[in-house]
Amino acid sequence: MRARAGAAGAIAAALLLTGCGGAAGNAEADFEADPTGALSGWGFENTDDVGQARLDHAAAQLEGVEITLDQTAFDAQKFTTLAASGSMPDVVQIDRQFVATYAAQGLLMPLDACFAANDVDPQQRWYPQVVQDVTWEDQVWAVPQFYQPPLILTNARVMEEAGVEASDLDPSDPVSLIDAAEAMSATEGGSISRVGFDPQGVSKAAMWMLSFGGGIVDESGAPTLDRAENVEAAEFLQQLYDAQGGFAEVSSLVDSFDLFGDENPYVTDQVGAAVFDQWYVNVLTPYAEQVEIGAVPLRDQEGEDFTAAGGSSFVIPAGAANPSAACAWALQLTSPEAWQAAAEARATTTEAEPERLGINAGLFTGSPESDTAIRENFASAEGFPGFQGAIDSYYDVAAEGTSLGGSPAGQQIQTELQNAMQSILLGDSSAEDALAAAQEAAQRAYDQVSTE
Incomplete structure (x- = not known):
């Protein structure tokens, strides 16, 4: 089942956004500024109902931000090439496992100030092991999304x-x-x-x-x-x-x-x-x-x-042109309200597509608050006890994850x-x-x- 490794990324990460910038600018990022102006993202592809609902939610919250998305997949070689040229977009999604790699190269902004400016406590919003995935040298370098427990x-x-x-x-x-x-x-x-x-x-x-x-x-x-x-x-x-x-x-x-x-x-x-x-x-x-x-x-x-723990995350490049908008956008995409919108969209899809047989396997967001709400209000496999047991088991084990x-x-x-x-x-x-x-x-x- 080695082929499933690549497919997992496409399914688990319905929303792909990527970007980075030059090594300069970390100290100058003003995350307190109102999010306005142009914002660019790279790697937006394979948008499903979950991804589109979150995009729509974030766009509605940031009406002063004009968002442009490059719909090509993340590529490590392209990432480093664009980083060297200083022409990367404002937001990048990468596997959480490699956040420290790019942080150590000076390609990413630490996001502690981003969280503080938006009154977000990473330890409260996400599972501790998920935050640990994107922590390096006592700083948090990414906004996590998704959590696929095996x-x-x-x-x-x-x-x-x-x-x-x-x-x-x-x-x-x-x-x-x-x-x-x-x-x-x-x-x-x-x-x-x-x-x-x-x-x-x-x-x-x-x-x-x-x-x-x-x-x-x-x-x-x-x-x-x-x-x-x-x-x-x-x-x-x-x-x-x-x-x-x-x-x-x-x-x-x-x-x-x-x-x-x-x-x-x-x-x-x-x-x-x-x-x-x-x-x-x-x-x-x-x-x-x-x-x-x-x-x-x-x-x-x-x-x-x-x-x-496993999943993807949004990072902001060192030298990003619009860090305040990038920060606000990434946080809106991963907010409880965004996941609620995504869960409602998935519920609508489940009801509209007979081939799903009414089974809603839930969403695994990386956030215990959102996971709990989605499990209680949406996850269900009525009439299929094996599926219900599997869904419950995945939710139960999520808290036991290790980075x-x-x-x-x-x-x-x-x-x-x-x-x-x-x-x-x-x-x-x-x-x-x-x-x-x-x-x-x-x-x-x-x-x-x-x-x-």
């Missing part, structure tokens, strides 16, 4: 056939989980025909390491890829794949899944359980009469419910981690050796950006 999405038909109970899918009991995955997997003609449990071992490696008590960066943002707990997590993932036929075989089948179509793996029973972010419940909604899903929270090695941590070398650390995991899971290198090599390369990258 958990284990189960296929009740396959579990029943294999004699597997929900309690068997407990990461705090790795042996039980591996046995359950093996029991649910199947082969046909000598090839894997069903994945028992897909842990997303490469794309979610950092999350698994956190669940084992490790982590890929320390509090300063320095890489810690070779921690003993990380090695243990990687070895567990290798054993999990090996029990199902090996990483190469499992990945080959996963890559063939019709993830968004009529032959998706929960309709065809090609998977027994898998780690999925909340957005995939929306994908399965039209197939609610054909699938039997459920949900099991991830757990850490102490047996406590666990998930990892993956930010780093000035965040992108390079992730690259080294994923390369190492590929090597480990394919059996080309031991976990200890691969993560040691990755740590060495990541440390060099960190040392370089930290001393510039």
Whole structure:
């Protein structure tokens, strides 16, 4: 299911806005000024009902601001090129995981003054782990939006056939989980025909390491890829794949899944359980009469419910031409009122589109206040207890999220981690050796950006 990583961004972030500027101007930003004049954003694409409702709300609150949007997707190379030229727009949306990377390069404005000028307390508006995602050197550098907590999405038909109970899918009991995955997997003609449990071992490696008590960066943002707990997590993932036929075989089948179509793996029973972010419940909604899903929270090695924070954010470039409007706009887009408007729009869409079968999976905003209101007033899957249970489980686990941590070398650390995991899971290198090599390369990258 590696293909879903890119799709997740499009679904979870219905609203994409991007921009940055030159390195000058941080100290001169006047966030107290009334938001007026021209405001530019880059990366606005794939606007759905949720994104449009928020845009409309923000525009109505900032009548003196003329907003122009570039409808192309964020691109890291373009970002740095435009930053060097000083010709970036006023607002940029990037993955929260990489906020510290650009902040350390002097490309972003710290937003503490933005929040203060608009009477917004980040710790009150957003989950603490979400704020931690965009905090670096004791300053907050972004306005968060969305929060996609992963958990284990189960296929009740396959579990029943294999004699597997929900309690068997407990990461705090790795042996039980591996046995359950093996029991649910199947082969046909000598090839894997069903994945028992897909842990997303490469794309979610950092999350698994956190669940084992490790982590890929320390509090300063320095890489810690070779921690003993990380090695243990990687070895567990290798054993999990090996029990199902090996990483190469499992990945080959996963890559063939019709993830968004009529032959998706929960309709065809090609998977027994898998780690999925909340957005995939929306994908399965039209197939609610054909699938039997459920949900099991991830757990850490102490047996406590666990998930990892993830999502996008708005940042304002150093040297932005209109920082006060950029700040006000980003805060309006993420206000409780904006999310209320978005929830109402989604409710209207749910009612108007029969293929949704009346299921409203809710919105996961990054804000506990908005999440609670949307859950209570809109989230519902009447007549489909499996979907209702999954929706409730995602909401319940959101508060248990842990930040993956930010780093000035965040992108390079992730690259080294994923390369190492590929090597480990394919059996080309031991976990200890691969993560040691990755740590060495990541440390060099960190040392370089930290001393510039």
